[in-house]
Amino acid sequence: MPSAPVIGILKMPMGNLRSAYNAVYENGFDPMLLDKDGAFDDLSHLIVPGVGNFRAVMQHLEGEGLPARIKDFAASGRPVLGICVGMQLFAERGTESGETAGLGLVHGTVERLPAEEKSLVLPHVGWSTVTVHFDHPVTDGIKPGRDFYFVHSYALQTDNPEEALGETEYGAPFVSIVARDNVVGFQFHPEKSQSNGLKLIENFCRWDGRC
Amino acid sequence: MLKKRIIPIQLLLNGRLVKTRTFGDWRDVGDPVKSSAVYNSQNADELILLNIAREQRTIDMLRTVIEKVSQVSFMPMAMGGGIASADDAAELIRTGADKVVVNSCAYSDRAEITATAEQFGSQAVIVSIDARRDPDNRSFVLYSDCGRKLEGVPIKEHVERCIAAGAGEIMVQSIDRDGTMEGYDLDLVKEVMAVASVPVIAAGGSGNYSHLKDLFLQTGVSAAACGSLFNFSDSNPIRAKAFLTNHGLNFKVI
Numbered sequence: 011m012p013s014a015p016v017i018g019i020l021k022m023p024m025g026n027l028r029s030a031y032n033a034v035y036e037n038g039f040d041p042m043l044l045d046k047d048g049a050f051d052d053l054s055h056l057i058v059p060g061v062g063n064f065r066a067v068m069q070h071l072e073g074e075g076l077p078a079r080i081k082d083f084a085a086s087g088r089p090v091l092g093i094c095v096g097m098q099l100f101a102e103r104g105t106e107s108g109e110t111a112g113l114g115l116v117h118g119t120v121e122r123l124p125a126e127e128k129s130l131v132l133p134h135v136g137w138s139t140v141t142v143h144f145d146h147p148v149t150d151g152i153k154p155g156r157d158f159y160f161v162h163s164y165a166l167q168t169d170n171p172e173e174a175l176g177e178t179e180y181g182a183p184f185v186s187i188v189a190r191d192n193v194v195g196f197q198f199h200p201e202k203s204q205s206n207g208l209k210l211i212e213n214f215c216r217w218d219g220r221c
Numbered sequence: 222m223l224k225k226r227i228i229p230i231q232l233l234l235n236g237r238l239v240k241t242r243t244f245g246d247w248r249d250v251g252d253p254v255k256s257s258a259v260y261n262s263q264n265a266d267e268l269i270l271l272n273i274a275r276e277q278r279t280i281d282m283l284r285t286v287i288e289k290v291s292q293v294s295f296m297p298m299a300m301g302g303g304i305a306s307a308d309d310a311a312e313l314i315r316t317g318a319d320k321v322v323v324n325s326c327a328y329s330d331r332a333e334i335t336a337t338a339e340q341f342g343s344q345a346v347i348v349s350i351d352a353r354r355d356p357d358n359r360s361f362v363l364y365s366d367c368g369r370k371l372e373g374v375p376i377k378e379h380v381e382r383c384i385a386a387g388a389g390e391i392m393v394q395s396i397d398r399d400g401t402m403e404g405y406d407l408d409l410v411k412e413v414m415a416v417a418s419v420p421v422i423a424a425g426g427s428g429n430y431s432h433l434k435d436l437f438l439q440t441g442v443s444a445a446a447c448g449s450l451f452n453f454s455d456s457n458p459i460r461a462k463a464f465l466t467n468h469g470l471n472f473k474v475i
Contacts, residue, residue: 024341026314026315026317026319028288028315029295029317032291032292032295033295131418131419133342133344135223135389135420136223136224136226137223137224137226137266138223138224155474156474157224157474159296161319161342161344202295202296202319203296204261204264204475205475206475207295
């Protein structure tokens with residue numbers, strides 16, 4: 011592991027890599043964009059962004075041979091961050107377009123939000139409150155009850171409350187920040203959540219992966 | 222409950238920030254990258270950037286601007302004006318936009334809306350509807366092509382067919398009130414609210430915070446788009462939300 015932070019951002023088939031890149035850069039780091047042939051060994055931190063359909067994105071990763079690279083990176087103890095669908099892929103399984111195995115870096119299943127039963131519209135789009143349940147280096151300095159920007163229809167449900175660092179409610183409570191050892195994930199978009207979002211990204215980039 | 226939103230709307234002409242009155246008579250008001258950085262520091266909820274050039278309706282200028290704006294502004298951003306195809310929309314989203322704003326194609330080619338909604342989700346498509354009051358002042362008529370082409374379709378029918386095609390939000394703009402700072406056309410907004418099953422953004426006419434209060438409390442819209450209010454006055458999104466919070470409206474907490 012390099013002595014200074016070297017942040018890698020995994021290239022994904024869809025979505026807005028630029029915004030994640032800019033948010034890391036704004037915090038004073040010069041991130042590397044990498045694909046399956048990228049120099050994972052040179053990185054200190056890995057960010058897995060992503061939008062789209064759980065099953066389609068997972069199939070893309072498998073086609074590229076990326077699940078093993080992400081799992082190996084996580085097993086090395088270096089910090090790994092998933093954003094939106096990137097976080098969802100860390101779960102044990104997803105249910106969008108049929109049950110699909112995830113990377114299994116955190117516990118739980120990604121399920122469709124029960125919003126329609128409550129007459130709420132899906133996708134859940136907009137600023138919603140994240141309740142942080144315990145202290146963690148990545149949420150250091152974030153005041154209680156702050157809002158972050160969400161765009162999603164599926165969310166992580168877990169039976170492991172010790173991994174549910176942040177919780178948000180839309181139709182039902184769901185895990186909006188997951189944390190297990192050196193792995194964290196945000197369901198919202200920190201790169202679109204202004205000062206608090208940038209603070210989370212900075213905390214991640216300065217984190218050594220230990221809790 | 223989702224929070225109400227205050228959205229600065231920025232008009233672009235040849236890469237500069239401008240402001241119009243009733244869709245004409247534009248004035249230069251600065252640099253869109255600088256103003257977007259200011260709106261970021263003022264915790265605006267979202268930005269809308271629209272190219273109003275009437276010649277060369279391509280996305281080249283928007284693409285240049287979004288690349289720069291996305292380096293200084295960390296909030297959702299919508300871009301429109303001159304998007305001619307779903308490929309154009311995809312290109313802007315890949316470059317840093319979260320949503321695209323379309324208007325003319327909503328009359329002529331709604332398949333473009335559907336294609337973009339299927340690829341990126343309906344939340345990525347805002348259909349903008351420009352309307353003038355009828356001369357008899359009792360009904361509204363719709364215009365496409367930067368307010369130049371009269372469209373015969375009734376407003377309610379148009380809203381419904383845009384939502385059916387995949388629009389995730391409707392932005393309704395009063396051409397008569399644009400840049401006048403006389404207040405939103407609440408009758409127009411109410412007509413759209415009566416049939417819209419998706420979030421509605423109102424634009425055209427904001428001149429002070431009371432106009433925003435009237436808009437939110439009388440119509441129930443999700444968002445207020447403001448141009449002249451922030452371009453020309455000492456007002457900003459922080460003060461606007463402080464005022465509106467006293468009237469029971471909820472905004473995001475930063």
